[in-house]
Amino acid sequence: MSPFSLLFYLSSLAVLVDGKSLSYDWTVSFSHRAPLALTKQVIVINDQFPGPLLNATTNDALNINVHNNLTEAFLMTWNGLQMRRNSWQDGVQETNCPILPGQNWTYSFQVKDQIGSFFYFPSLLLHKAAGGYGPIRVNNREVIPIPFPQPHGDIDVLIGDWYSADHRDLRALLDNGTGLQNPSGILINGRGPNETVFEFQPGATYRLRISNVGLKTSLNFRIQDHLMLLVETEGSYTAQQTYSNLDIHVGQSSSVLVTAKNQTSGKSYYMVASSRLTDAELFGVGVIRYPNSDDFPSGPLPPGPQLHDYFYSIEQARSIRWNLSAGAARSNPQGSYHYGSINVSHTIVLRNGETDIKRHLYTVNGVSFVSQGTPLKMADYFELETLKTGIFPDTPTDNGISTLDTSVINANYREFYHLVFENPTPSLQTWHLDGYNFFVVG
Numbered sequence: 001m002s003p004f005s006l007l008f009y010l011s012s013l014a015v016l017v018d019g020k021s022l023s024y025d026w027t028v029s030f031s032h033r034a035p036l037a038l039t040k041q042v043i044v045i046n047d048q049f050p051g052p053l054l055n056a057t058t059n060d061a062l063n064i065n066v067h068n069n070l071t072e073a074f075l076m077t078w079n080g081l082q083m084r085r086n087s088w089q090d091g092v093q094e095t096n097c098p099i100l101p102g103q104n105w106t107y108s109f110q111v112k113d114q115i116g117s118f119f120y121f122p123s124l125l126l127h128k129a130a131g132g133y134g135p136i137r138v139n140n141r142e143v144i145p146i147p148f149p150q151p152h153g154d155i156d157v158l159i160g161d162w163y164s165a166d167h168r169d170l171r172a173l174l175d176n177g178t179g180l181q182n183p184s185g186i187l188i189n190g191r192g193p194n195e196t197v198f199e200f201q202p203g204a205t206y207r208l209r210i211s212n213v214g215l216k217t218s219l220n221f222r223i224q225d226h227l228m229l230l231v232e233t234e235g236s237y238t239a240q241q242t243y244s245n246l247d248i249h250v251g252q253s254s255s256v257l258v259t260a261k262n263q264t265s266g267k268s269y270y271m272v273a274s275s276r277l278t279d280a281e282l283f284g285v286g287v288i289r290y291p292n293s294d295d296f297p298s299g300p301l302p303p304g305p306q307l308h309d310y311f312y313s314i315e316q317a318r319s320i321r322w323n324l325s326a327g328a329a330r331s332n333p334q335g336s337y338h339y340g341s342i343n344v345s346h347t348i349v350l351r352n353g354e355t356d357i358k359r360h361l362y363t364v365n366g367v368s369f370v371s372q373g374t375p376l377k378m379a380d381y382f383e384l385e386t387l388k389t390g391i392f393p394d395t396p397t398d399n400g401i402s403t404l405d406t407s408v409i410n411a412n413y414r415e416f417y418h419l420v421f422e423n424p425t426p427s428l429q430t431w432h433l434d435g436y437n438f439f440v441v442g
């Protein structure tokens with residue numbers, strides 16, 4: 001697979017004060033659920049799994065008071081929300097102090113200059129394997145029409161792999177060098193096969209906001225006998241194209257329009273999220289019903305691409321294009337720069353790896369990150385000299401030696417960085433480039 005590269009910029013757009021203020025009060029706790037027959041401790045938010053919808057409009061200010069009722073430290077991260085001026089609110093290990101058991105913390109940020117479908121998830125201690133995730137919508141401001149007719153309804157569809165094992169046991173597997181095995185199955189909105197039911201009204205068009213909230217499995221999404229018009233992906237409206245199935249990798253989100261049939265009796269239909277690019281063939285199955293339709297669909301599940309056909313996945317990704325004439329908030333004012341005329345300050349090659357130094361560790365350029373307890377951003381802000389950090393190597397070393405380090409990439413304000421990702425391992429790797437806006441250039 002050819003490596004792909006990205007280019008990002010550090011921006012300082014003026015803050016316009018508009019939008020409303022939204023407040024949420026969330027309690028995060030353990031509960032017992034059995035999405036795949038086996039009961040396990042699941043992280044619920046206000047007793048819901050998946051967690052409640054975060055429903056905002058461009059430029060709204062959000063205040064989310066998160067009460068940690070777990071017995072472990074907790075952080076929530078807001079995948080896809082850019083936090084450009086406010087990475088203190090990002091909810092990942094080295095920017096925030098964890099919320100300790102019994103304590104609470106209010107995340108406050110503005111969803112500035114963006115639109116789209118995203119999701120939130122817990123970022124520490126493999127909590128994501130226990131749930132704790134939920135959907136985020138950032139709607140267009142009322143004065144800016146969406147680039148398609150107003151759908152009859154919006155439906156959040158969270159798909160992801162699921163382990164029936166407890167997240168602490170999964171952690172133990174990593175810590176004793178065993179590594180993560182294959183997941184037990186695929187969930188749709190937190191539920192097992194045939195358990196999530198979507199009711200369609202005849203002839204109505206729905207916007208499905210699909211996110212892959214899983215730990216590591218790429219998924220192919222499709223609906224029996226229904227086509228999907230892709231209209232948005234990763235927070236940008238796309239040139240509208242029809243697909244019979246869509247690959248959605250871990251962390252990705254897309255919106256599709258699905259038009260219901262005109263039927264008022266008869267069949268119901270399968271919604272499928274099946275594993276891709278892995279040896280474990282797994283199926284998440286939902287049910288779409290119409291008025292007076294059968295309780296369950298019949299016939300085989302609709303077929304998707306070959307399990308190992310990665311070329312298909314790459315070609316499909318390449319077919320997706322921005323619609324730059326669609327009215328929408330954009331993080332970079334159009335024309336503010338042109339790729340090709342930008343002076344790239346640095347190129348950083350990031351090569352992922354895995355190693356077993358007693359524990360099963362993941363590495364980047366041969367370095368496995370070690371936290372020193374104090375978040376690096378805090379240490380930087382308070383100029384804590386006691387924290388010793390290593391400078392992260394700009395290119396991988398080829399000596400095969402892995403080290404443990406609190407390493408940091410130094411970047412300068414307003415410079416442009418070109419990142420090249422290399423994955424020499426036999427399994428697919430996804431990257432979460434938290435807090436920034438990135439542009440895929442190849």
Ligand SMILES: *[C@@H]1O[C@H](CO)[C@@H](O)[C@H](O)[C@H]1NC(C)=O
Nearest residue numbers: 053054055056057137139154
């Ligand atoms: C989400 O917010 C928009 C804009 O305020 C509103 O029109 C819509 O009804 C809300 N949807 C839900 C499910 O709360």
Ligand SMILES: *[C@@H]1O[C@H](CO)[C@@H](O)[C@H](O)[C@H]1NC(C)=O
Nearest residue numbers: 029068069070071101102103
């Ligand atoms: C969780 O909530 C219960 C019931 O309110 C309370 O008794 C318990 O102390 C809480 N635990 C933590 C860690 O906050």
Ligand SMILES: *[C@@H]1O[C@H](CO)[C@@H](O)[C@H](O)[C@H]1NC(C)=O
Nearest residue numbers: 065066067103104105106107
């Ligand atoms: C904790 O929650 C209380 C209300 O339950 C709130 O008044 C307080 O500001 C919150 N503290 C933090 C640090 O967010």
Ligand SMILES: *[C@@H]1O[C@H](CO)[C@@H](O)[C@H](O)[C@H]1NC(C)=O
Nearest residue numbers: 147238239240323325326327
């Ligand atoms: C792009 O958006 C514009 C404005 O809404 C719309 O008229 C046009 O059809 C869209 N183009 C494609 C290819 O989807």
Ligand SMILES: *[C@@H]1O[C@H](CO)[C@@H](O)[C@H](O)[C@H]1NC(C)=O
Nearest residue numbers: 169170172173174176177178
């Ligand atoms: C590693 O931990 C898992 C989960 O606790 C356990 O089942 C397994 O036997 C352990 N393996 C070793 C080699 O200790």
Ligand SMILES: *[C@@H]1O[C@H](CO)[C@@H](O)[C@H](O)[C@H]1NC(C)=O
Nearest residue numbers: 202203204259260261262263
């Ligand atoms: C449903 O029926 C209406 C009115 O007869 C028609 O305009 C529309 O195209 C039909 N939709 C589908 C999906 O067949």
Ligand SMILES: *[C@@H]1O[C@H](CO)[C@@H](O)[C@H](O)[C@H]1NC(C)=O
Nearest residue numbers: 193194283284285296297301
């Ligand atoms: C539920 O879905 C599976 C496919 O995973 C299918 O084989 C089965 O027949 C369905 N069950 C019912 C009751 O329709």
Ligand SMILES: *[C@@H]1O[C@H](CO)[C@@H](O)[C@H](O)[C@H]1NC(C)=O
Nearest residue numbers: 336337338340341342343344
């Ligand atoms: C890039 O650098 C060259 C030489 O210093 C300069 O002339 C040019 O304006 C720069 N381009 C941009 C987009 O900053």
